[in-house]
Amino acid sequence: MMAISAEFFVKILDKYPNIKLLKKIHSRLIIHQNLASASHVVLKLMKAYSECGQIKTTHQLFDEMPQKDVIFFNVLIRSYVNNKLYNNALFVYKSMFDFDVTPDHFTLPQVLKACSASANLPVGLQTHVGVFKKGLDSNVFVGNGLITMYGKCGWLDYSQKVFDEMGCRDVVSWNSLVAAYAQNGFFDDALDVCRVMMEEGCGLRPNAGTMASLSPAVTSSTFVENVVLMKEMFVKYTRESLVSWNVMIAVYVSNSMPKDAVNLYLEMESYGVESDSITVASVLPACGDLSALSLGRKIHEYVKRKRLVPNLMVENALIDMYAKCGSLDDARKVFDVMITRDVVTWTSMVSAYGMAGDGQSAVSMFLDMQDSGVTPDSISFVPVLSACSHAGLLDQGKQFFKIMTDEYRMVPRLEHLACLVDLLGRSGRINEAYEFIRNMEVKPNDRIWGALLSACKVHSNMDIGLVAADHLFQLVPEQAGYYVLLSNIYAKAGRWKDVATIRSLMRDKGVKKEPGVSNVELHNQVHTFLAGDQSHPQSKEIYKELDVLVGKMKEIGYVPKTDSALHDIEEEDKGNHLAVHSEKLAIVFVIINTERFTPIRITKNLRVCEDCHIAVKFISKIVKRKIIVRDANRFHHFKDGVCSCGDYW
Ligand code: ZN
Ligand code: ZN
DSSP: OOOOHHHHHHHHHHOOOOEEEEEEEHIIIIIIITTTTTTHHHHHHHHHHHHHTHHHHHHHHHHOOOOOOHHHHHHHHHHHHHHTTTHHHHHHHHHHHTTOOOOTTTHHHHHHHHHHTTTTHHHHHHHHHHHHHHOTTHHHHHHHHHHHHHHHOOOOHHHHHHHHHHHHHHHHHHHHHHHHHHTTTHHHHHHHHHHHHHHSTTTTOOOOHHHHHHHHGGOOOHHHHHHHHHHHHHHIIISSSSSHHHHHHHHHTTOOOHHHHHHHHHHHHTTHHHHHOOHHHHHHHHHHHHHHHHHHHHHHHHHHHHOOOSSSHHHHHHHHHHHHTOOHHHHHHHTTOSSOOOOHHHHHHHHHHHHTOOHHHHHHHHHHHHHHOOOOOOOTTTHHHHHHHTTOOOOHHHHHHHIIIIIIIOOOOHHHHHHHHHHHHHTTTTTHHHHHTOSSSOOOHHHHHHHHHHHHHTOOHHHHHHHHHHHHHHTTTTOOOHHHHHHHHHHTOHHHHHHHHHHHHHHHTTTTOOOOOEEEEETTTTEEEEOOOOOOTTTHHHHHHHHHHHHHHHTTTTTOOOOOSSOOOOOOOTTSSOOOHHHHHHHHHHHSSSSTTOOOEESSSOOOOHHHHHHHHHHHTTTTOOEEEEEEOOOOETTEETTTTOOOO
């Protein structure tokens, strides 16, 4: 029989890291060939065992070698790093010195990797000293390792210093610095590094790794210019990789640019890049923000087709999307078939019922969550408290607040406190709400005073309303909404002089009202309308149809409500078309472009004003369509002349 060479086994080991085969080969090597002690065979065996996760055997093989040079140590250290056993890797590194073996430029990057992953700064610093001693500071792999290590340990100045002093850099060096800033939450600095790389990177270009390095920080918001810069980088250099698309979409979503996120997603589809569960979970919140229900549904179909579920992250995103689009049934369907549910899942459902105005169901959802064994967290109390407040469930809301503080021993945060003030205020307990604020252990913020002021408007409590307004003008003098509320309080009391004072106060302080914007989805495309918008291609048609509609509305009793108080946020001039509120334009746009009876879904950034609310009720009756408007506060489901909010929003 022809003797099988060691090389033959080495080749097989390279190809099949499969534990069964590996053991067979190993035993044959020992029994028949006695090749098992040849050092290059042992190294292969060590690597193969490590790849199969059998790190103990790797270490045994290492121990059995009588003569160990640096390569053996390198393989063992790398094996531990690859198996995420960083402390073991560092232990082997330290033992090198007992064996009188000197680490080389392959050892140190692995050691630095272990230090980074375990955030072990002391060993990292020692290693850096060793780098200098051995004159390895010009080695690019070592330099990259140091940048990453300091970044992971939060020593950003050192990352930057190592980077600056590197004689030679590759893309990984740049990406390591980007990652160092991004991981520590300095997104804008990370982007600055990208900018410099593009401008003076000596021909080096950002790649998918750069985008991936940026990703840990995308949750923090950034300047618009930086988003533009990222887009530029993405289009120019990194569009080939799925990671880049995912990061770019996530950046748009976390910077409140849902329309760009959705458009990029559509572009991605046409570009032929297949989305994965991360893409889907990133873009679904944008669909929710835009009420882009049909796109959301399409993505849901895709998820089913590609079998991306069960996946908690995706399923939670689907529930959230359906809830924000006002499609409670669909949210519930996703919820019902889920195999595992976490506190996010339950909280989304509670909030879905709450936003739809179904306080009772929100409450029973919350109770079901407790029964199912999922422990509520402090975030999960916010939607249940707010649901109680919107549905006027005073006692139950108070009960939940008590459970939160007494049973779960959670310290109520400002959001919870604002919910409770809202709960009391809406129920007409203005004095109790005011007392509650005065006894708070934390300094009340503008949301809390704002909730009180709203309640004062509804229940016409001038005295406490003025106190709340005083606090608000100090806390947030630039916010138009509160001036409007206060002027409404005055108007209700017939104090027109004071209304005028508020107006001039706003003028003097230069308070600008946020422009009203409505979004609507049609054939998977989101259309945006501003107040008095004439930029839409169908603008002429829209205004013509609106005129016809207003005529019909007046026939059945519509009187435009142009009260002399400031409107909630926007002002509309009924005399001409210049300032027609955006939701009216969006609704008419859908009426023109869809089949009869198709429901209409609009998202608006501000509160719906009283006139639009009345108008939409009439429109829903005339065109016989369901109209669902999500404004800054809640959902309005208009049907046959009635709104689900009971005219209280
Ligand atoms: Zn309006
Ligand atoms: Zn309503």
